[in-house]
Amino acid sequence: MSEKKGLLKRLAEGQVWTSIFRGGGVPKSRRQRMMVVLNSVFLHLHPVRLPKHAVKLKFTWCMGGLSFFLFLILTISGILLMFYYRPTIEYAYTDIIDLAEQVPFGIMREIHRWGAHAMVITVWLHMFRVFMTGSYKPPREFNWAIGVILLLLTLLLSFTGYLLPWDQLAIWAITVGSNMARATPFIGSEGPGAALLAIGDINFVTMASDIRFALIGGRFLGEATLLRFYVLHCIGLPFIIMIFMAVHFWRIRKDGGISTPV
Amino acid sequence: MEAFKHLIDTLSKPTILVSFTFIIFFFVFPPTDWFEKWHKKLKFDGLWSVKSFWIITALLVGFFVTGLSDPDFRSIMLKPDNVPIAGLIFLVFFFTWLSMHQAYNNDKLIDAGKPVDEQYDAPNDKVLVWPDLVYIELITIILFSAFMLVWSIGLPAPLEEPANPSESPNPAKAPWYFLGLQEMLVYFDPWMAGVVLPSLIIVGLMAIPYLDNNKEGSGYYSFKNRKLSIAIFMFGWLVLWNLLIVIGTVLRGPNWNFFGPFEFWDSHKIEALTNINLSEFVYVKWLSTGLPGNILIREIWGMILLLGYFMILPPLLAKTWLKNLFERLGVARYSLFIVLILAALTLPIKMYLRWMFNLKYIISIPEYFFNF
Numbered sequence: 001m002s003e004k005k006g007l008l009k010r011l012a013e014g015q016v017w018t019s020i021f022r023g024g025g026v027p028k029s030r031r032q033r034m035m036v037v038l039n040s041v042f043l044h045l046h047p048v049r050l051p052k053h054a055v056k057l058k059f060t061w062c063m064g065g066l067s068f069f070l071f072l073i074l075t076i077s078g079i080l081l082m083f084y085y086r087p088t089i090e091y092a093y094t095d096i097i098d099l100a101e102q103v104p105f106g107i108m109r110e111i112h113r114w115g116a117h118a119m120v121i122t123v124w125l126h127m128f129r130v131f132m133t134g135s136y137k138p139p140r141e142f143n144w145a146i147g148v149i150l151l152l153l154t155l156l157l158s159f160t161g162y163l164l165p166w167d168q169l170a171i172w173a174i175t176v177g178s179n180m181a182r183a184t185p186f187i188g189s190e191g192p193g194a195a196l197l198a199i200g201d202i203n204f205v206t207m208a209s210d211i212r213f214a215l216i217g218g219r220f221l222g223e224a225t226l227l228r229f230y231v232l233h234c235i236g237l238p239f240i241i242m243i244f245m246a247v248h249f250w251r252i253r254k255d256g257g258i259s260t261p262v
Numbered sequence: 263m264e265a266f267k268h269l270i271d272t273l274s275k276p277t278i279l280v281s282f283t284f285i286i287f288f289f290v291f292p293p294t295d296w297f298e299k300w301h302k303k304l305k306f307d308g309l310w311s312v313k314s315f316w317i318i319t320a321l322l323v324g325f326f327v328t329g330l331s332d333p334d335f336r337s338i339m340l341k342p343d344n345v346p347i348a349g350l351i352f353l354v355f356f357f358t359w360l361s362m363h364q365a366y367n368n369d370k371l372i373d374a375g376k377p378v379d380e381q382y383d384a385p386n387d388k389v390l391v392w393p394d395l396v397y398i399e400l401i402t403i404i405l406f407s408a409f410m411l412v413w414s415i416g417l418p419a420p421l422e423e424p425a426n427p428s429e430s431p432n433p434a435k436a437p438w439y440f441l442g443l444q445e446m447l448v449y450f451d452p453w454m455a456g457v458v459l460p461s462l463i464i465v466g467l468m469a470i471p472y473l474d475n476n477k478e479g480s481g482y483y484s485f486k487n488r489k490l491s492i493a494i495f496m497f498g499w500l501v502l503w504n505l506l507i508v509i510g511t512v513l514r515g516p517n518w519n520f521f522g523p524f525e526f527w528d529s530h531k532i533e534a535l536t537n538i539n540l541s542e543f544v545y546v547k548w549l550s551t552g553l554p555g556n557i558l559i560r561e562i563w564g565m566i567l568l569l570g571y572f573m574i575l576p577p578l579l580a581k582t583w584l585k586n587l588f589e590r591l592g593v594a595r596y597s598l599f600i601v602l603i604l605a606a607l608t609l610p611i612k613m614y615l616r617w618m619f620n621l622k623y624i625i626s627i628p629e630y631f632f633n634f
Contacts, residue, residue: 065399195631261480
């Protein structure tokens with residue numbers, strides 16, 4: 001009478017499997033498939049059911065999802081790179097060379113670099129899609145604003161990472177960028193209005209106290225700049241962007257999921 | 263071939279390229295009924311058909327493939343950090359086409375009184391996330407990972423000589439996604455191009471949902487109900503952002519001089535430029551009195567112009583051209599909207615003042631680092 005069960009099936013009904021994946025077995029019934037999403041902390045990012053256009057690539061372009069996936073790729077490859085890279089002027093450049101020449105299958109830096117460029121593009125295109133479908137309209141106004149902040153943080157993450165190889169490309173790109181900070185109104189030493197913040201002959205906003213000094217940790221690009229950008233790139237900005245990402249994803253659900261025609 | 267390259271080099275001069283884009287733009291993305299009439303007369307609505315897609319893609323690919331036989335074009339496009347730009351050109355075109363194609367399809371459906379493509383009959387038309395969405399995500403992740411691996415194995419990440427603070431490259435360029443801002447440095451001082459305008463871009467983007475109080479067109483692609491907002495956004499996104507990035511990346515060489523895509527980057531190329539300020543126009547050229555010593559008297563004309571532009575022009579427009587818009591938006595929305603638009607328009611205005619009159623600054627107070 002008893003039917004012989006395959007190994008996979010017995011595993012799927014065993015104590016270990018069912019303790020990890022509640023519900024038991026391959027989800028086949030409608031109820032089981034709904035429970036899969038409800039029981040999983042990761043899948044729970046999604047609702048259980050979606051309007052049918054929401055799964056069509058021509059509607060979503062998948063750009064938001066790809067941006068998040070790229071963020072994960074960049075986090076993982078970035079952690080691996082941190083094992084090899086020392087943020088000092090003495091070692092930074094040679095460590096980068098070693099990454100390519102000494103590390104077997106050393107393409108982590110390539111993944112990280114190209115992934116960063118790709119993420120800038122996917123985030124832009126995600127914004128473009130959301131605009132073109134009018135998905136920023138009520139009740140999603142605030143989440144659009146959060147998205148703009150995420151775009152800014154993505155650019156800043158890419159920008160801070162640009163300096164770390166400490167080659168000509170890096171320091172001159174950051175020089176061009178950070179020189180702009182010198183011209184910030186009031187808080188940059190060569191910005192309009194900075195000269196007004198003075199008592200008599202004593203200027204408060206000088207080359208050694210302005211916003212550029214705070215950004216690069218000195219009057220010139222150097223050891224302090226590299227460390228500052230490294231900490232911002234690896235800890236500071238990822239920390240901030242994760243908070244905003246959490247809010248962004250949460251609000252998608254709370255604002256009624258993916259936008260639909262009224 | 264040489265004649266073709268020369269033609270492209272000439273056509274891509276900022277004066278010609280930007281002017282052409284400005285003139286044609288609002289006929290391609292018509293913001294008002296008047297533009298839409300011409301949009302249809304000029305057959306621009308055919309741009310978003312499948313046939314046009316293949317023609318334009320073929321032209322783009324053909325241009326890149328033939329262009330790569332040219333050493334100057336090759337050296338600029340195949341510079342590792344510029345590779346994303348080549349991708350960006352194709353992707354921006356593809357997704358602009360895709361969204362407009364779907365928008366025009368939906369517009370036709372609406373005109374025919376039918377539901378739009380995205381319309382669904384809740385709750386019957388709902389699908390389950392497991393498996394209908396999860397398997398799409400899985401396939402996307404696998405394909406994209408494969409793509410990233412191939413890209414990373416095929417193309418080494420750029421690494422130049424070790425940093426040397428005493429030897430600056432010419433030109434020194436910011437990362438490509440900031441080259442639109444660096445391009446603005448030609449027309450603005452750093453405090454505008456690097457600080458004020460980027461901040462306004464962020465503020466302006468965040469303000470979009472609060473400014474656009476048109477309820478139509480949420481949750482589906484459409485154009486005809488949202489003409490004005492789409493035209494404005496497209497202008498900012500395609501022209502003021504992506505086009506400037508392409509110009510900054512591909513067409514700017516040593517000393518930030520302009521070079522055509524097939525032109526050799528000659529660092530000795532000299533462009534005689536004697537840019538003069540508005541105050542010099544007034545006091546030296548027209549009145550022939552020489553610049554007055556008092557800063558306020560010297561710069562009063564520029565200040566009047568600027569104040570008029572931001573303070574007088576908005577109420578004037580609200581009473582005339584933008585009357586309907588003003589009534590629809592109300593005072594608060596209209597004020598923020600018009601200030602943001604006018605601020606964005608300072609860029610094209612300053613471009614043309616530079617090209618036509620060699621005007622450098624409208625207000626120039628170098629004593630306080632205030633040049634506008």
